Amino acid sequence: MSKRIDxxxxxxxxxxxLAVEGVTMTxxxxxITALIGPSGCGKSxxxxxxxxxxxxxxxxxxxxxxxxxxxxxxxxxxxxxxxRRQIGMVFQRPNPFPTMSIADNxxxxxxxxxxxxxxxxxxxxxxxxxTGANLWNEVKDRLNRPGSSLxxxxxxxxxxxxxxxxxxxxxxxxxxxxxxxxxxxxxxEDLMNELKDDYTIVIVTHNMQQAAxxxxxxxxxxxxxxxxxxxxxxxxxxxxxxxxxxxxxxxDYISGRFG
Amino acid sequence: MTAVSVPPxxxxxRRRLPAYAPWAxxxxxxxxxxLLSLLSGTFTFTGALLFGALVxxxxxxxxxxxxxxxxxxxxxxATTLVTAAFVLAAIPLVSLVVLVLRFGMERFSWTFLNDDxxxxxxxxxxxxxxHAIIGTLWVTGLCSLVAIPLGILTAVYLVExxxxxxxxxxxxxxxxxMTGIPSIVAGLFAATLFMVxxxxxxxxxxxxxxxxxxxxxxVVVRSVEEMLRLVPNELREAAYALGVPKWLTxxxxxxxxxxxxxxxxxxxxxxxxxxxxxxxxxxxxxVANVNWNAFDGRIATLPVYVFRxxxxxxxxxxxxxxxxxxxxxxxxxxxxxxxxxxRYFSPKGAR
Amino acid sequence: xxxxxxxxxxxxxxAPGRVGNAIFRGVSSSAGITIVVLLGLVAAFLVYRAVPxxxxxxxxxxxxxxxRGQSLLxxxxxxxxxxxxxxxxxxxxxxxxxxxxxxxxxxxxxxRLAQGLGYLVDLLAAIPSVIFGLWGxxxxxxxxxxxxxxxxxxxxxxxxFSGYVGPAKNIMTAGLVLAVMILPIITAxxxxxxxxxxxxxxxxxxxxxxxxxxxxxxxxxxxGRSGIIxxxxxxxxxxxxxxxxxxxxxxxGFAMNLYxxxxxxxxxxxxxxxxxxxxxxxxxxxxxxxxxxxxxxLTFAVNLAARWVINRRAExxxxx
Numbered sequence: 001m002s003k004r005i006d007x008x009x010x011x012x013x014x015x016x017x018l019a020v021e022g023v024t025m026t027x028x029x030x031x032i033t034a035l036i037g038p039s040g041c042g043k044s045x046x047x048x049x050x051x052x053x054x055x056x057x058x059x060x061x062x063x064x065x066x067x068x069x070x071x072x073x074x075x076x077x078x079x080x081x082x083x084r085r086q087i088g089m090v091f092q093r094p095n096p097f098p099t100m101s102i103a104d105n106x107x108x109x110x111x112x113x114x115x116x117x118x119x120x121x122x123x124x125x126x127x128x129x130x131t132g133a134n135l136w137n138e139v140k141d142r143l144n145r146p147g148s149s150l151x152x153x154x155x156x157x158x159x160x161x162x163x164x165x166x167x168x169x170x171x172x173x174x175x176x177x178x179x180x181x182x183x184x185x186x187x188x189e190d191l192m193n194e195l196k197d198d199y200t201i202v203i204v205t206h207n208m209q210q211a212a213x214x215x216x217x218x219x220x221x222x223x224x225x226x227x228x229x230x231x232x233x234x235x236x237x238x239x240x241x242x243x244x245x246x247x248x249x250x251x252d253y254i255s256g257r258f259g
Numbered sequence: 260m261t262a263v264s265v266p267p268x269x270x271x272x273r274r275r276l277p278a279y280a281p282w283a284x285x286x287x288x289x290x291x292x293x294l295l296s297l298l299s300g301t302f303t304f305t306g307a308l309l310f311g312a313l314v315x316x317x318x319x320x321x322x323x324x325x326x327x328x329x330x331x332x333x334x335x336x337a338t339t340l341v342t343a344a345f346v347l348a349a350i351p352l353v354s355l356v357v358l359v360l361r362f363g364m365e366r367f368s369w370t371f372l373n374d375d376x377x378x379x380x381x382x383x384x385x386x387x388x389x390h391a392i393i394g395t396l397w398v399t400g401l402c403s404l405v406a407i408p409l410g411i412l413t414a415v416y417l418v419e420x421x422x423x424x425x426x427x428x429x430x431x432x433x434x435x436x437m438t439g440i441p442s443i444v445a446g447l448f449a450a451t452l453f454m455v456x457x458x459x460x461x462x463x464x465x466x467x468x469x470x471x472x473x474x475x476x477x478v479v480v481r482s483v484e485e486m487l488r489l490v491p492n493e494l495r496e497a498a499y500a501l502g503v504p505k506w507l508t509x510x511x512x513x514x515x516x517x518x519x520x521x522x523x524x525x526x527x528x529x530x531x532x533x534x535x536x537x538x539x540x541x542x543x544x545x546v547a548n549v550n551w552n553a554f555d556g557r558i559a560t561l562p563v564y565v566f567r568x569x570x571x572x573x574x575x576x577x578x579x580x581x582x583x584x585x586x587x588x589x590x591x592x593x594x595x596x597x598x599x600x601x602r603y604f605s606p607k608g609a610r
Numbered sequence: 611x612x613x614x615x616x617x618x619x620x621x622x623x624x625a626p627g628r629v630g631n632a633i634f635r636g637v638s639s640s641a642g643i644t645i646v647v648l649l650g651l652v653a654a655f656l657v658y659r660a661v662p663x664x665x666x667x668x669x670x671x672x673x674x675x676x677x678r679g680q681s682l683l684x685x686x687x688x689x690x691x692x693x694x695x696x697x698x699x700x701x702x703x704x705x706x707x708x709x710x711x712x713x714x715x716x717x718x719x720x721x722r723l724a725q726g727l728g729y730l731v732d733l734l735a736a737i738p739s740v741i742f743g744l745w746g747x748x749x750x751x752x753x754x755x756x757x758x759x760x761x762x763x764x765x766x767x768x769x770x771f772s773g774y775v776g777p778a779k780n781i782m783t784a785g786l787v788l789a790v791m792i793l794p795i796i797t798a799x800x801x802x803x804x805x806x807x808x809x810x811x812x813x814x815x816x817x818x819x820x821x822x823x824x825x826x827x828x829x830x831x832x833x834g835r836s837g838i839i840x841x842x843x844x845x846x847x848x849x850x851x852x853x854x855x856x857x858x859x860x861x862x863g864f865a866m867n868l869y870x871x872x873x874x875x876x877x878x879x880x881x882x883x884x885x886x887x888x889x890x891x892x893x894x895x896x897x898x899x900x901x902x903x904x905x906x907x908l909t910f911a912v913n914l915a916a917r918w919v920i921n922r923r924a925e926x927x928x929x930x
Contacts, residue, residue: 071622109503355741426642437645443883444851444903451655534741
């Protein structure tokens with residue numbers, strides 16, 4: 001149930017400001033694609049265009065194509081809400097709904113959409129999603145406690161459970177570990193490895209070791225200077241990118257010469 | 260040539276007054292104050308306090324100036340004055356509560372709450388506020404029915420929907436303007452509105468409700484706006500990312516997260532308008548009997564009742580105080596419940 | 611097993627929640643527009659009813675009993691004077707007190723106590739104005755009577771203090787009641803600003819060996835100056851429009867003078883409306899509405915000035 005996304009000539013604007021220019025890439029199904037690059041290079045912005053989350057900011061718009069399953073995400077008659085139901089997202093800081101219990105957080109995608117499911121099915125979804133997020137054993141005895149009672153790492157896994165509970169095709173992760181300690185980070189990385197059997201995963205990370213550890217393919221974004229648009233410099237198999245990248249800038253960045 | 264090696268100055272131990280000094284001075288000053296009050300003619304408690312406070316300010320400053328030096332004396336003076344300001348501000352609150360309790364309890368009783376003013380004349384010590392409570396409930400209820408949804412929806416519009424532009428700016432400014440409408444002007448508006456639309460002889464509870472709604476709406480808008488802005492953007496994004504449409508996100512995430520704060524703000528707004536007197540004076544008037552219909556005829560309300568009873572003098576003054584006690588109890592109850600709601604129902608761990 | 615998302619693929623032409631979005635957006639924007647319309651209505655009605663009074667001839671106005679043959683301007687002027695005078699008295703008393711209270715809560719009281727104290731001051735704001743009126747008559751009036759007598763006896767050479775006649779139903783007492791009523795809003799605003807004083811400025815000052823008062827003078831007060839000004843203006847806006855305290859405490863008169871201790875000299879616009887409106891005839895009501903419009907404009911101007919000061923400060927605060 002995972003799909004690939006073909007992006008071609010994608011430009012992202014905030015008002016008149018061109019933030020990201022001319023991205024063309026293929027995001028393969030059942031694999032992890034990591035996006036790396038210095039701060040402000042537009043990798044997070046690009047990630048958010050993949051499920052049209054950037055539209056939350058007034059004035060943001062996109063030119064170009066991103067095709068999944070033969071449907072252009074930006075085509076006519078395609079609604080952003082419909083896109084987001086197929087392409088889920090996990091954010092930098094864990095953000096469980098503070099008014100909901102752990103179970104309700106997992107069911108948020110169902111409940112917030114006013115859908116009614118029989119109790120047994122709800123329980124099944126909760127258990128499946130939490131198991132999928134490697135959290136079931138830790139929380140199965142306290143499903144009715146508030147989601148905010150968990151630790152930071154657990155909260156982030158709860159957010160992943162919430163995202164996979166609606167069974168999306170693709171999972172976008174925007175620096176999911178940057179607010180977590182190393183042990184929680186490891187848990188999330190292990191989880192990603194398991195999830196890629198079922199989902200297409202795109203992760204933005206600042207941490208090159210993380211990209212090297214978890215991803216199958218890596219894309220490098222860079223920016224020529226402040227005020228200039230960010231660009232995708234190159235994308236290739238992770239092993240290639242980290243051993244013999246074709247671009248000088250990639251090599252400089254990966255070897256720590258800048259960024 | 261002067262800058263030869265100066266031996267390092269030893270850290271000088273400042274001479275400071277002991278911690279009990281201000282209290283000791285205060286006790287002494289109050290004694291002197293009592294004496295001065297006695298000498299000035301007749302002894303009054305107020306006089307003693309007043310003189311005592313003055314003596315204390317002078318004494319502690321002088322003492323400090325002699326022992327500690329000028330800078331510390333200024334500091335002492337400032338501390339004394341600042342504390343005095345606070346004590347002074349506590350006087351109205353304390354005296355007001357004592358006064359209302361003392362005079363109010365004379366007539367306050369279960370029968371007082373359950374009786375109206377039909378057939379009560381002159382020095383009669385009977386009569387009650389039942390009709391005024393019903394009227395206040397009607398007027399405040401009708402007002403809330405309009406002001407709360409209008410206020411909440413306007414706040415939702417301003418925070419969740421409005422794009423920066425002339426309409427948003429206009430609404431923001433006008434809400435500010437509304438906050439500043441004098442309550443008597445709101446009363447004038449309601450009175451003239453019904454005069455023009457329904458006819459000059461029309462009097463009804465709904466007129467008062469319109470005036471109060473005009474005063475209450477901006478208060479609700481402001482407090483709800485503030486509460487909605489406190490809801491972190493991350494929660495909205497989390498809902499959008501799950502494929503939840505915007506309106507459901509607003510209703511089920513934003514409003515749900517802010518509900519405790521909104522409830523608190525709304526209750527405090529109700530507490531504020533429930534005591535408004537001037538607009539009701541112009542619109543609903545006063546009657547002696549219970550009027551169950553807020554759309555026809557004069558209707559009694561608690562604040563107007565208090566005002567009229569006090570103005571009548573004689574035995575009615577006691578009823579005025581008992582009415583004031585009733586009113587203050589309602590207002591304080593609303594405030595208390597509002598605080599409890601905000602304490603116990605706010606989302607835990609929300610940033 | 612696509613029970614949740616409902617579909618395995620993105621469907622064209624489907625827009626979940628589109629109807630709900632449109633309705634909710636429509637409803638909430640109409641609420642906002644209602645506010646605009648409502649205020650327009652208020653202004654329109656007041657102007658509509660005030661115009662006859664503005665256009666009325668001297669002879670027509672002579673029929674309005676309570677105007678005692680005055681022209682409209684001659685009628686409004688003493689009322690406006692009384693309104694401003696009572697508010698100024700309230701401000702002169704309330705602002706220094708509020709600064710003191712705000713400082714006490716923000717910098718003197720122990721932290722745990724401070725919150726409770728702040729709540730206490732807020733409680734004062736919740737008390738209905740009619741009860742403040744009762745308090746003014748029953749508590750304040752007898753309390754300040756002897757004080758005013760003493761002032762009048764010993765400082766009567768200063769004209770405003772001359773000629774006190776008990777009981778103290780004068781504009782000074784009314785101003786004092788107003789001062790208590792506007793104390794909470796001024797204190798709350800100033801306290802907010804004081805609490806925002808950059809911690810570093812305070813610590814820098816203390817590290818140089820300043821006493822607490824010197825620190826407040828160097829760091830807190832300069833930082834809070836515009837906050838104090840705008841708080842005072844907000845309080846002034848409240849005081850100008852307050853009806854009950856003046857209506858109940860003051861023995862009214864229509865003079866324009868500064869004899870603040872004499873009864874029967876002054877009256878405020880709001881209290882005058884409350885007094886005359888229930889019995890006023892058609893043109894009389896128009897005249898009162900015209901005075902109400904004037905009061906509205908006055909408070910509006912003061913509030914606007916307060917907002918302006920606040921906004922100007924907000925622009926600069928980035929530097930802090």
